[in-house]
Amino acid sequence: MTYEYSDGYKIRNQQATHFLTFTIEGWIDIFSRKDYRNIVLECFKFCQENKQLKIHAYVIMTNHIHVIWTAQNGNISDIIRDFKSYTSRMFLQTINSIPESRKDWLLYMFEFFGNKTNRNKTFKIWTSNNHPEEIESEDFFFQKLNYIHQNPVRAGIVLNQDEYIYSSASNYAKKDSVFQIDFLF
Numbered sequence: 001m002t003y004e005y006s007d008g009y010k011i012r013n014q015q016a017t018h019f020l021t022f023t024i025e026g027w028i029d030i031f032s033r034k035d036y037r038n039i040v041l042e043c044f045k046f047c048q049e050n051k052q053l054k055i056h057a058y059v060i061m062t063n064h065i066h067v068i069w070t071a072q073n074g075n076i077s078d079i080i081r082d083f084k085s086y087t088s089r090m091f092l093q094t095i096n097s098i099p100e101s102r103k104d105w106l107l108y109m110f111e112f113f114g115n116k117t118n119r120n121k122t123f124k125i126w127t128s129n130n131h132p133e134e135i136e137s138e139d140f141f142f143q144k145l146n147y148i149h150q151n152p153v154r155a156g157i158v159l160n161q162d163e164y165i166y167s168s169a170s171n172y173a174k175k176d177s178v179f180q181i182d183f184l185f
Contacts, residue, residue: 016076036091057181059167110125
């Protein structure tokens with residue numbers, strides 16, 4: 001089954017390894033808070049353990065996430081849907097339960113984006129497109145891996161990619177990391 005997105009990017013092979021980007025609506029910097037980054041990491045772990053997801057690389061930036069994933073169960077689109085749905089619910093629950101100085105503004109913005117959809121959503125946190133790119137070669141994998149790991153460097157967050165703890169760069173550098181990945185090569 002092929003899933004096409006409005007910008008022409010498609011998931012043609014549900015079993016293939018893909019580079020994906022998950023972006024917060026309005027480029028809102030929700031991941032500037034550790035609570036929301038931890039929700040993502042917990043969901044990553046759940047998907048690894050229960051949905052046969054292989055996570056080969058990732059970076060959690062302030063308003064988007066890049067990953068390289070393989071769905072061993074043969075349906076990456078279902079995992080993407082479940083990941084975005086679950087994390088959205090958990091983000092909203094967390095916004096309402098922690099001391100969040102941006103609570104009213106975040107809820108207002110996510111409701112605003114929800115009202116813009118024709119799916120009658122109350123809140124919308126993630127953009128619809130995931131910009132899927134199938135990893136078709138080892139060279140392309142390492143090109144995307146470098147892109148992922150250099151994101152925090154390009155953003156001026158760290159000087160060296162393996163210093164950013166919310167990235168798989170530390171895994172590839174054989175250093176301590178906050179999340180265990182599945183090496184592809």
